[in-house]
Amino acid sequence: MKCKYCDETFTEDDDLVLNYFEHTKINHYESLSDEDRIMHDIRENMIKSKINHDKFKKETGDSDLFFNSNDSDTV
Numbered sequence: 001m002k003c004k005y006c007d008e009t010f011t012e013d014d015d016l017v018l019n020y021f022e023h024t025k026i027n028h029y030e031s032l033s034d035e036d037r038i039m040h041d042i043r044e045n046m047i048k049s050k051i052n053h054d055k056f057k058k059e060t061g062d063s064d065l066f067f068n069s070n071d072s073d074t075v
């Protein structure tokens, strides 16, 4: 996957999306429009909460039910 704003390329692995967002934030955040910044922040938060969810699942086992019951409180 190639960066939208420069020639940086990203390895296709589990952290691809997060790496891409980190890169955009560090290198291109200044050049984003206000709207793009808002979208960036929203999507980054979604990605991070998904990663936390996956980590949580790994630590606690099969706890989808537990997580989902709390989901509406955290959004």
Ligand SMILES: [Zn+2]
Binding pocket: 003, 004, 005, 006, 007, 008, 023, 024, 027, 028
């Ligand atoms: Zn870039």
